[in-house]
Amino acid sequence: MVTCKQFLKELNDYLDPNTDPVMKTHLESHVSECMNCFVIVDTTRKTLQVYKGMEPQEIPEDVKARLWKALERKMVAEGTS
Amino acid sequence: MTPTSHSAVASDPNDEGTLVAQAQAGDGTAFAELVQRYQRKIYRLAKHITQNDEDAEDVLQDSFMKAYEHLKGFHGQSKFYTWIVRIAVNESLMKLRKRKGDRFVSLDEPIDTGEEEVKREIAVWEGNPEQQYSQEELQGILNEAVETLKPDFRTVFTLRDIEELSTEETAEALGISIPAVKSRLLRARLELREKLTRKFKRKGDNAFGYV
Structure with missing residues (x-):
């Protein structure tokens, strides 16, 4: 019998698609009976989803321009084509 | 091939x-x-x-x-x-x-990942935040939440869950062990879940649980 504390320790494994199916089934049985852990799994999944869906912000133009200038200088100094 | x-x-x-x-x-x-x-x-x-x-x-x-x-x-x-x-x-x-004024920031020493039993906010989210907030607002909320994590946790979270490096690649990039990556990632995920739940929870849901 998995306790909530044990389940939370294994939460990463539970969320990992590559986890051993036997282990997953074991953890699954806890989630199906424990409303609190079910909500934690659901909201952790959603947390990861919103972060994964976040597009990298545009780099400010002046920052980009300084990066390219620095690289150009370096390439010219080293005679790169 | x-x-x-x-x-x-x-x-x-x-x-x-x-x-x-x-x-x-x-x-x-x-x-x-x-x-x-x-x-x-x-x-x-x-x-x-x-x-x-x-x-x-x-x-x-x-x-x-x-x-x-x-x-x-x-x-x-x-x-x-x-x-x-x-x-x-x-x-x-x-x-x-x-x-930090040369205060030593180390990622390879054992740290307390605080996995003891804690009071957690248990509430379902109100719909989908991606539809409820503009991209800019949501970005602000997510960045603010990450900012509150300790550097050890936010670095591991950023590499694993934002930049999508594997556990092994993250461990290698940071020079820490695989179990250290796993425990820091767990702590970071749970802390962020907690912070975002406070923001996105369904109105009227105020349940807490000790898990």
Whole structure:
């Protein structure tokens, strides 16, 4: 019998698609009976989803321009084509 | 793999390995393409770790300059992206150490990941935050939440869950063990879940549970 504390320790494994199916089934049985852990799994999944869906912000133009200038200088100094 | 498909892959001008090989042979345009491809991700990573615009700008520039300088020493044991991430993480951590007045910021010492039983907010979310907030508002909320994490936790979270490095790649990039990556990631995920639940929970849901 998995306790909530044990389940939370294994939460990463539970969320990992590559986890051993036997282990997953074991953890699954806890989630199906424990409303609190079910909500934690659901909201952790959603947390990861919103972060994964976040597009990298545009780099400010002046920052980009300084990066390219620095690289150009370096390439010219080293005679790169 | 057939010889035909192999040669098709090898000659793909947009293939990362091809670009790296061309850049190593002195083709500046190929290196520029690699910079173009990853600059936004590297800038985001640096901003997440340093939490400072000026430092992130320096990290962006210094990382690509270093990559360029050491390109010939890159032998493709890892992906170019993983390699540039590793450089950017080191540069970012150096900035953090400097800003903290040389107070030692270490990622390789044991830390308390606080996995004892704690009171947690248990509430379902009101709909989908991606539909409820503008991209800009949501970005602000997510950045603010990451900012509150300790550097050890936010660095691991950024590499694993934002930049999508594997556990092994993250451990290698940070010079810490795989169990350390796992425990820090768990703590970071749970803390962020808690913070976002406070923001996104369904109105009227105020349940707490000891789990």
